[in-house]
Amino acid sequence: KAGVTQTPRYLIKTRGQQVTLSCSPISGHRSVSWYQQTPGQGLQFLFEYFSETQRNKGNFPGRFSGRQFSNSRSEMNVSTLELGDSALYLCASSLGPSGSEGNTIYFGEGSWLTVV
Amino acid sequence: GNSVTQMEGPVTLSEEAFLTINCTYTATGYPSLFWYVQYPGEGLQLLLKATKADDKGSNKGFEATYRKETTSFHLEKGSVQVSDSAVYFCALRIGGATNKLIFGTGTLLAVQP
Numbered sequence: 001k002a003g004v005t006q007t008p009r010y011l012i013k014t015r016g017q018q019v020t021l022s023c024s025p026i027s028g029h030r031s032v033s034w035y036q037q038t039p040g041q042g043l044q045f046l047f048e049y050f051s052e053t054q055r056n057k058g059n060f061p062g063r064f065s066g067r068q069f070s071n072s073r074s075e076m077n078v079s080t081l082e083l084g085d086s087a088l089y090l091c092a093s094s095l096g097p098s099g100s101e102g103n104t105i106y107f108g109e110g111s112w113l114t115v116v
Numbered sequence: 117g118n119s120v121t122q123m124e125g126p127v128t129l130s131e132e133a134f135l136t137i138n139c140t141y142t143a144t145g146y147p148s149l150f151w152y153v154q155y156p157g158e159g160l161q162l163l164l165k166a167t168k169a170d171d172k173g174s175n176k177g178f179e180a181t182y183r184k185e186t187t188s189f190h191l192e193k194g195s196v197q198v199s200d201s202a203v204y205f206c207a208l209r210i211g212g213a214t215n216k217l218i219f220g221t222g223t224l225l226a227v228q229p
């Protein structure tokens with residue numbers, strides 16, 4: 001069974017541009033979360049979606065947004081890019097929204113964003 | 117608030133040495149606890165988990181026991197290999213209707229032959 005798939009894997013953008021990252025969860029998974037990983041701040045939660053609804057949001061500016069489609073695929077968008085947005089963006093999927101024992105969270109390999 | 121504290125690295129060991137990476141947490145309620153591993157250039161892989169007090173998670177020779185009395189979830193392995201070199205993250209999920217994970221800062225493990 002395919003894992004969590006993120007595209008693109010690598011991209012370079014210029015300050016002020018916007019970027020859209022895509023995530024396809026494991027088949028049958030309906031919950032998708034996004035994280036930002038940087039050397040300075042570590043792994044930080046961005047947002048979480050279930051059944052096309054945002055369930056939870058981290059402490060990021062409004063330039064960071066996301067959405068989930070009816071097939072559970074998700075996208076995140078960052079507008080007006082800043083140098084500090086350079087990071088590895090990780091997507092994670094799980095069966096459902098709850099923290100039940102069987103609800104293991106699986107991560108994709110991430111999208112490496114460099115802002116120049 | 118909810119948080120995870122893990123020992124700073126890097127941890128440098130010789131092959132076949134014993135490994136301990138300390139992890140303590142602060143959380144409201146009854147969190148689930150996880151160890152994830154990240155190899156260079158890759159995403160996170162779930163290594164093991166424990167969902168309630170006294171549970172022991174184990175996988176690939178790694179073990180960690182959920183200790184509620186000491187709020188700890190230390191990672192151990194009896195004999196490390198060069199292939200275990202990676203960054204290890206301790207994380208908690210506070211439960212309820214959310215999958216939000218709170219991560220520690222990560223510990224780099226370097227195993228030398």
